[in-house]
Amino acid sequence: MKVLFVNGPNLNMLGTREEDVYGSLTLDQINKKITSKANELKINTDFFQSNVEGNLVSKIQESSDFDYIVINPAAFTHTSIAIRDALLSIKAKFIEVHLSNIYSREDFRHNSYVSSIAIGVISGFGFHGYLMALDYISSLKD
Numbered sequence: 001m002k003v004l005f006v007n008g009p010n011l012n013m014l015g016t017r018e019e020d021v022y023g024s025l026t027l028d029q030i031n032k033k034i035t036s037k038a039n040e041l042k043i044n045t046d047f048f049q050s051n052v053e054g055n056l057v058s059k060i061q062e063s064s065d066f067d068y069i070v071i072n073p074a075a076f077t078h079t080s081i082a083i084r085d086a087l088l089s090i091k092a093k094f095i096e097v098h099l100s101n102i103y104s105r106e107d108f109r110h111n112s113y114v115s116s117i118a119i120g121v122i123s124g125f126g127f128h129g130y131l132m133a134l135d136y137i138s139s140l141k142d
């Protein structure tokens with residue numbers, strides 16, 4: 001089982017970016033937590049972060065090696081039909097994760113272009129959301 005973790009714009013700034021909203025861990029520290037849980041669960045992982053919409057689209061298109069994607073499209077969640085179309089074009093199913101609860105924030109964050117085609121959405125549990133997604137994916141094994 002192979003899972004690709006994809007993170008969108010500004011998530012490379014975690015650790016210093018709006019810590020009250022997104023927590024104090026860096027993306028690297030979060031990815032280390034994911035790797036250690038994935039090792040326990042015997043799941044292979046890969047990680048990709050980009051601030052560029054087209055790079056995220058290309059990475060999704062090139063994901064044929066992966067069984068599942070866990071994606072936090074960040075601000076592109078609320079704007080990107082291109083990322084939605086890329087996710088529709090591949091075999092891998094995906095889980096949408098947000099560190100913050102997008103429904104308790106500004107109105108413009110309430111719309112997601114990808115939620116309706118996701119397996120499910122995890123929003124508001126900080127970095128635990130990525131680990132919860134991994135747990136669920138692990139439960140689908142065999």
Ligand code: DQA
Nearest residue numbers: 010072074075098099100109
């Ligand atoms: C986010 C929520 C988005 O609205 C925001 O643009 C982000 C991060 C989250 O993880 O809570 O950059 O996806």
